[in-house]
Amino acid sequence: MSEEISCVITMISHGDDIIDITSEDVQDFISFDLHLETDIALHSYRCQEWYVNIKSSEFNSILQKCKSNCVGKDYDLILQKSEDQKNKKLFVFDMDSTLIYQEVIELIASYANIEDKVAEITERAMNGELDFNESLKERVQLLKGIDSTNIWKELKEKIEITNGVKPLVKALKKLGCTLAVCSGGFTPLAEHIKEELGLDYAYANNLGVDENLILNGETIGRIVNGDIKAELLLEIAKKHNIDPKQAVAIGDGANDLKMMSVAGFGIAWNAKPKVQLEALACLNTKSLLDVLYIMGYNEKQIEELIK
Template identity: 65%
Template sequence: MSDLYALTVIAHGSELPQESLEEVKALLSDKLAVEKYTSKVLSKRAVDFFFKAPNPAEIQKILKDELLTKFPQYDLVFQLESSRKTKKLFIFDMDSTLIYQEVIELIAAYANIEDKVAEITERAMNGELDFNESLAERVQLLKGIDASSIWEELKHKIEITNGAKDLCTALKKLDVVMGVCSGGFIPLAEHVKGQLGLDYAYANVLGTDENLELDGTTIGPIVNGEKKAELLLEIAKNHKIDPKDAVAVGDGANDLKMMSVAGFGIAWNAKPKVQKLAPSCLNTKSLLDVLYILGYNEEEITKLTS
């Protein structure tokens, strides 16, 4: 007998119009050949459909193609129903995920080289450049910047992503272990950890010289895609959590590896290549919508975030 699967439909706007639901129903019947399904309204913006899926990999492929081409106005997240509320570990990327900015570009602005750094960052996040090489190239451009007060100044400039605090509040109530694994830099990763009540923070360390200026190097292991995956598995092992009960959330190509070793991955307003390769995509305005993916309705979310 086939397992029961859930298809969560999340609107990007303020509500999910009836015509959108009709499109999804047609998608289920015509494209996916689903003969029988049930549905559950989670909110005005989100609905669950449940059905048996003999060929889940084929369905996932069709949904990906439809999502990225025909139905850009909402997200379709397909997963095994029994695994939705068993999540025990969440590992987040930081830049452009838990915060809106790319920290390295904020630092670059101090030396008026933001455009140069941003161009390299964009190519790296799209998977066009090796992350380690791109990081070394960008860090070299930062050489000579006064590091004596920059981190305190940047703490006041970074903006936490909408919904991130409420999501972390809810996950903590659900006894989920949380961490940030960032290709950015540890002072701000630690700051975000404190702001959101996370359990772990890992990121890169910038080298400084005797004048407390950035020396154009990093110190210690680079937190690249491989390292993020290793850290996720290490944290899971330390807490005796099966990796299948872990979720990785990020926006860049260097987040795909940790998504692959976790039980589930969510590409948050991600680069096009990442959207195509990630297990699921969320392109809304609030990270709190992750709770819809986990199967919680509006009433339950209100209780979890209060």
Template identity: 55%
Template sequence: MAEEAGSSPRQGRPSMSAAMRSSSFLREHQQYRPPHKPENHYGIDTVVEDLQATSVSPRGISHFKGVPSPENPPKIVESGLSHELSHPNCTPRPGAHTDRLVATLFYRSSAPRVSNVIPSPKQGTSPQGSRSPSLRAADSDIPPTMAPSSSLDTFPLEPPAAEPEPLDHLYGSFVSPMCIASFLHLMSTFPLPAGSTDLTSAHRCLKLDAKQDHHPVVVELTVSPAPSVDYLSLADLRKHELIYRFEREWNVDVALRDDSLWRRYPRLVVFDMDSTLITQEVIDLLAATIKDPPDLAARVADITHRAMLGELEFDSAFRERVKLLTGLPGDIFHELRPVLEVTNGVRPLLRALKRLGIKTAVLSGGFLPLTSWLAGELGIDYAHANEVVVDEVTGRLTGDVKGRIVGKERKRELLIEIAEKEGIPLEQVVAVGDGANDLLMMDAAGLGVAWNAKPRVQMEASARLNGDSLLDLLYLFGFTDEEIQQLIA
């Protein structure tokens, strides 16, 4: 037994070595001893401690410096949230400059697109012997607000080229996602500035149609960079055949503007009066009051129509019409005040502009007594129009006009004079009109807007509005419908 015991000595009880002992009895004899590192959470100190003993290749680390990477943008994924951080449409890097183009798409819900088969209107000349062809509403199915497709000389005798059926009938009677995608594809076909390789875009819905399941009817698209100005200027881009075709296909109006500071902060808005601030032509209203001769109203209306189309010089046309009014009582303008019909949206628009601190003016080729009265009623700051001569003895119109005619040249001069008086750069001036006599005024302003205008004005203006409310003008400044409702409240 002794040998047996000597051959297999009994193993001793486990004991703590000196390195394992501490001054705490509880710490040495507790049953559970936590690991050296937490199992579920590693603090930054632990990570750094481990990295000191680890060989890490610098290629595997992507340092985030607060600027998202175009190749691998930081992505936030949480419950109910998925958002990628990117900066193509944000402010450029210091020292860099990005030209952005803003396109505002207005769906023409009140003016359904005409069929793609448009009969050529009857060819004829004006009854006054004008060499330019004139268009009567009964002579053609082409709507009066349609812009020429190529040439003013042959429009509207030249019908548009064959085109597909209206796409808004297929994808929705509003500014649909397919409409936006089609427009972005169209913009991608234009050459980019030198050094640019990618076209980026962003969009905002400015207005929803409450009658059609809240579909977007006004959408603002920002495209960066803008097409190369060396290839295509903004003025030429607005008249481009592809833009015109896109508008016809999707039944929209496209307003193109540089995304500049002045776009969002106009300081002076100038309006024409007849067929702009009001729905009528004052001189036609005057003619309609005269029963002898019976064809006077038709003769005056014909001269007005030809002048608005640009077939007649406005100054001579106006003097010719005033001559036809000889003998009317001088207080006839007071009688016309209740008859004037203010255009839909004008009153809330002017209230919004007033709250924004924007000056307003009306430059009319009509008559000063009515223009001044209307400006006072609407709260417009400046009013200029023609002053007719009234015989002091008889108290009737003599058929003469006092001073210079407020025609296209005079309107342009008055716009510049008002801007200089108020200390406002022309880039912050907006001009709104409908006739050929408004073109010079609109060209002098930073933005010229054709309001339900004649074909030539539609083509020449910077932007076109063909809706039923002049309040749509605020969308061109980038306001949303919610913001507009706050302004007009």
């Protein structure tokens, strides 16, 4: 006989509040579609939780039903075991379109007016339609001839950190979490983001240059692809004696799926369809600070954490 496990279903609104009819719809979904009895808690105008007991053999099917229920809706539903909700010790973030709004390689491409061409390849790669290594090689070759003398200094002024990232990082550090950025982008900006936010680790790719600091169309060293991101997550966890089940991977592209698969929890942040389909949780809101709702913190607790 399958054992019952205590779980929590978290609803996070994409807007400024949860309208009553939405809350009622989700309650009906849990009661009549999932056939579960619930206790309910309201964490804010935008977040509500239902506490449920689920047979372990049914967890995966209920998870998929929760994700399917959200398609086309103005909220996300996240299912997790209650014991895991706050027990998260390591966070590994993607950089481009996650910690920052832009794709750095497209910003570099704009110096040669080829951003549209590079963006098309990036989109296909992040959707999982192209091999990441091959797509990176193809895009980097297009950058050949761009003068990189001042490019990193200029790009540091152009990149925009995603809404909610700074207070989220502050809160996670206060909670004692280890934080890393693992990016398929480039080291100078990954290191900049690490220093700007106070992260513990930064890993990314390196662009080759000639003696005049002109991009030579090649990368140097290992490629930080999906496999390497997963390896780095496990490496950091081992170094800090953290069980990978206590790790969270957050990203938007197909090359983030492998690190999500080795982590205990994966969050697809405003992600490509393939990633939303495969990740354990989806977050399609306007602020990454909403990760704290997923962790079970209410509005008052969040205010204390980000002071």
